[in-house]
Amino acid sequence: MSINFLEINNATFVASKKNKVLDLNLTIKNEGDIICLLGPSGIGKTTILRSIAGLQKIPKGKIFLKGKLLSSDIDHIEPEKRNVALSFQDNSLFPHYTILENINFGAKRNRNANYNFDTDELIKLLHLEGLAEKYPHQISAGEAQRVSLARSLMSKPDLLLLDEPFSNVDESLKVELQQNIKKILKEKKITTIIVTHDSYEAFYMADYCGILLSQTMKQFDTPYNIYHYPNSIEVVNFLNRGILVDAKVLDESSVEHKCLGVIKGNFVKKYKKGTAVKLLVQPDDLEHDDKSNLKLEIIDRKFRGTNFIYTLKTENDDLIPVFVHSHHIHQHEIEEKFGVKTPIYIDHLVCF
């Protein structure tokens, strides 16, 4: 049996009396995998990173890196001996060193690493040109965050931990940085755990995502599966994927909703005929069709750039969101009737 790269067994993480994560199990099988932990703020995501880095002790459970025990309720390897780098969300640059000195501060640490960085190359990739001789108080928060990231990379860690790495970075730069970072991490096979509350960032960066809600890991899966097969109502609500409506299972490939009628598709889980379920309806599940007989009242319209989201009200008071492309020939006003194409087909029928 091969050894897992990182293993967290039944570990409890305590941030404060209210905020803790209980009995967490997390396994990273392969070196070079990128994991994103998603969850609302204050849930304890940062605490998990701090504990893996060794800045905090864990009261219960065990953490192994490459088969070596790092933390348990009894043992605790000091952070400087773990070779785990954590890039903080807030500014943690050494104020009396220049940006270049900061970046190179940990460079000598790991001589045995099987990868290497060129400082100049890193500076270019992270868009830090022209800052080398400046001091931390002379640069912006977003720049400081990128310097901190560069510093962590330069120390060539076995495991890289990033705490909201792009939270202070300009929206316009974010996408490019995400691409660059992902490329570096994949090229050098650096195993990384990223904490974020931005689900799109997580879906783009990660090989696997973990959803942390109310003190536990609700779901751990690939981004695709998390998006299309959320395993609980909490995850649906957290990702803000759509709404849940009451429906009845008709047969192996269809359900019936009071107003929307028969909805066809493939069930994610098997249900007995006649079971009352809550069906997930997502904005991209319904299609607009002016000629359709199924007309619903519009109660809200949001402009989202590439599309509009219309909120429709059914006769039994369900509020259903529908995407319509912005270039659609005409717009509909609130209180107008809106046609929905029938019969409705939803690829994955997610029911609870």
Next chain:
Amino acid sequence: MTFLSSRLKPLQMFNRSINFWYVSSFAVSLFVAIPILTVFSSYFSSTSEYMELLKTTFLKDYIINSTIILVGVLSLTFIFGVLSAYFVSFYNFWGVNFFKWSLILSFAVPAYIYAYSLTAFFENYGSLFSLLTWIFGEYNYNKHIPKFDGMFGAIISMSFSLFGYVYVLTRASFYHQSNNLIEVSKNLGLSAKESFFKIILPSARPAIVAGLSLVAMECLSDFGTVSFFSVSTLTTGIYNSWLAFDDLNTANQLSFILLIIILSLFLVENYSRGGAKYHQNTNTGFRKIPKIELKGKKSLYPIFFCLLIFLLSFIFPLSQMIYWTAKFPKYFQDTNILELNLNTLLLVFLASLVLISLAFLINFGNRISKSKILDNLSMFSISGYAIPGVILAVAFISFFSWFSDTLTKNFGIISIKNIFIGSIFGLIAAYFVRFYSLAFNGIKSSYLKINQSIDDSSYLLGYSKFRTFRKIHFPNLKNSIYLISILIAIEIIKELPITLILRPFNFDTFATKAYAYASQDLLEAAALPSLFLIFWSAILIFFTSKHILSEK
């Protein structure tokens, strides 16, 4: 296996918490607590006859005198301090930048030196007499010259040397008030005058109270001035019962009364200082209050007031001392001024070294162990600052006499009294108790400016705790070490009672030499050491003025 590990757990928890940092923090706190513990324990031990006598005769006088002086000094320092702070903070007038910092030069003149100048100037055939004779010719001016002595002289001397505390804290509070607040109040329809009385002054109140409680503590601790003017107060009572009656017990019992009063002031000060912090949010959104330009006649009031305070608090004692030093050059030969300089330097060097290294050690320990217990323990250990020098010195003697006697009695060890009493070592130890808070708080406040995640980053990049200290902490704290040494130096140069009581035989500083001459009625001879004292303190204050004016 699991059985064994669960058995080991409590032991390991114990080992984790009782480590080097706890032991050293605890040792420092215990050492600093010695004077307080001694005073408290002796209060509840048997009373001597002298104490009984005191209770029926002088004790009331002591307390009444101390109270009168306190009330007088508080009123005067309030007027001097708040008014001058108000002028330099809100108005622009001729010389305002000079006054802003020159007013803190008053810190260079301790109250007892001020008292010598006051007496020298106004006494019969004193400097004022000579001055009048020189201008108006021979005449017996003595009966027309007012005499500033006794209680009145003590109040004047202390007020001019202590008002700086009120000035500095009030000014800082005025300074840190954001203009936003004032603009909001104007926007809500308050006039400039109303904004001052409803917004500015109330929010400076904690700072003023903190300044006044510092003044009160210093005033009650004062020994040199009241002793020079022969006013019987609690401090002179303590000193006399030790020196004249060789009655340590009574001295400690008097100390108890004074200590209770002072510790309550200490609490008031800490409490108000906490409140004073609220409006010092110098982060974003802070805008300086634009000053009001004063020109012509209107500007004469603040100029006159600030100039008067500056002349009286600093120039007057300085020129009196210069005048006498020049007038009586023969004391140059009688006083070994080089030795006084070297002695002071030695004390400053040793004390700074011990204070700063231990303050560093404890702060570093608190930081890396992040323990609440350690934090509280160190809060306790800075209380030594509140203990008046006289009490500290007398309690020090009582404790080490008792300690040494107990050792001799029980273990037959030869007396170790001389190690602590009348030695440089003992003197430094007492300074340590007195000034530990200065060093500890100084280093703590600069440590607080280093974000915890900076330490964490350094560990995560593979640097050990010790290397983090060397590469990250130390370079960042270098400036504050420099600053703290200067502040310690100023305090030690001005310190009188501890040095006087605990110094080795024939070992003098400027302060003790001046005191010795002054108490022998040789004020002319006291001028030279006093002048040196003012000179060195003023220079050191000059170097730290930026810090004193911004943060203190």
